[in-house]
Amino acid sequence: MLSKRLxxxxxxxxxxxxxxxxxxxxxxxxxxxxxAAITENSLMANSLMANSLMANSLIAKTLATANASTPxxxxxxxxxxxxxxxxxxxxxxxxxxxxxxxxxxxxxWGMSGGSCDGSCQRWVSACLLARLDAAGVEREISVRGLxxxxxxxxxxxxxxxxxxATYFGNVFIPGQPRYLCLPPGAKSDQRVCGDxxxxxxxxxxxxxxxxxxxxGLFGDYDICSDSGxxxxxxxxxxxxxxxxxx
Numbered sequence: 001m002l003s004k005r006l007x008x009x010x011x012x013x014x015x016x017x018x019x020x021x022x023x024x025x026x027x028x029x030x031x032x033x034x035x036a037a038i039t040e041n042s043l044m045a046n047s048l049m050a051n052s053l054m055a056n057s058l059i060a061k062t063l064a065t066a067n068a069s070t071p072x073x074x075x076x077x078x079x080x081x082x083x084x085x086x087x088x089x090x091x092x093x094x095x096x097x098x099x100x101x102x103x104x105x106x107x108x109w110g111m112s113g114g115s116c117d118g119s120c121q122r123w124v125s126a127c128l129l130a131r132l133d134a135a136g137v138e139r140e141i142s143v144r145g146l147x148x149x150x151x152x153x154x155x156x157x158x159x160x161x162x163x164x165a166t167y168f169g170n171v172f173i174p175g176q177p178r179y180l181c182l183p184p185g186a187k188s189d190q191r192v193c194g195d196x197x198x199x200x201x202x203x204x205x206x207x208x209x210x211x212x213x214x215x216g217l218f219g220d221y222d223i224c225s226d227s228g229x230x231x232x233x234x235x236x237x238x239x240x241x242x243x244x245x246x
Contacts, residue, residue: 184209
């Protein structure tokens with residue numbers, strides 16, 4: 001069961017998203033992000049819009065203000081952060097919800113007195129960005145990276161062989177920096193960006209090879225920069241690479 005501190009953080013994120021949905025102008029750089037649908041490993045929602053996702057302490061299990069996308073947003077946030085033996089129960093607009101953990105990128109956030117520091121925020125953000133889908137289509141994805149929770153199984157390695165892109169950023173801070181880099185030779189990321197990279201809700205870096213410090217054992221690009229060139233700009237130690245089934 002999730003701690004009250006985490007419940008407060010998630011509550012604040014929902015309230016902020018609800019305020020934006022009610023017509024309040026978002027902060028500069030905090031444009032709405034449409035997210036996708038989930039089977040086991042990909043997701044569906046349509047607001048990752050709050051630039052005030054506070055990541056340090058949370059409260060109650062009842063959220064009185066919510067919009068239609070809130071339960072889905074909460075579902076995938078909890079799914080990214082917490083492990084399979086953790087969960088969060090919330091009542092949103094009078095409706096009870098049970099949100100199970102899945103990936104486990106920040107299990108400490110769900111423990112008593114737990115919080116989500118900068119690294120935690122960036123891991124959870126990378127997971128959320130990796131699960132965007134422009135069309136809202138349900139599809140399974142394989143997520144890989146340096147985090148121990150992202151170690152793929154042999155079945156995953158042999159089934160999900162098409163490297164799509166690498167995602168990184170921090171949706172918990174003002175401006176919501178959010179990035180993807182494409183693998184060498186790729187010209188698009190249709191799942192996340194749709195038909196045009198120019199309309200992508202994520203800043204697109206054209207080539208991961210010069211942007212990221214190295215390529216991991218399982219094909220993931222790791223330690224990537226927002227500048228397009230490793231060693232310059234802001235470097236993110238936390239990144240998630242998505243593989244699709246061929």
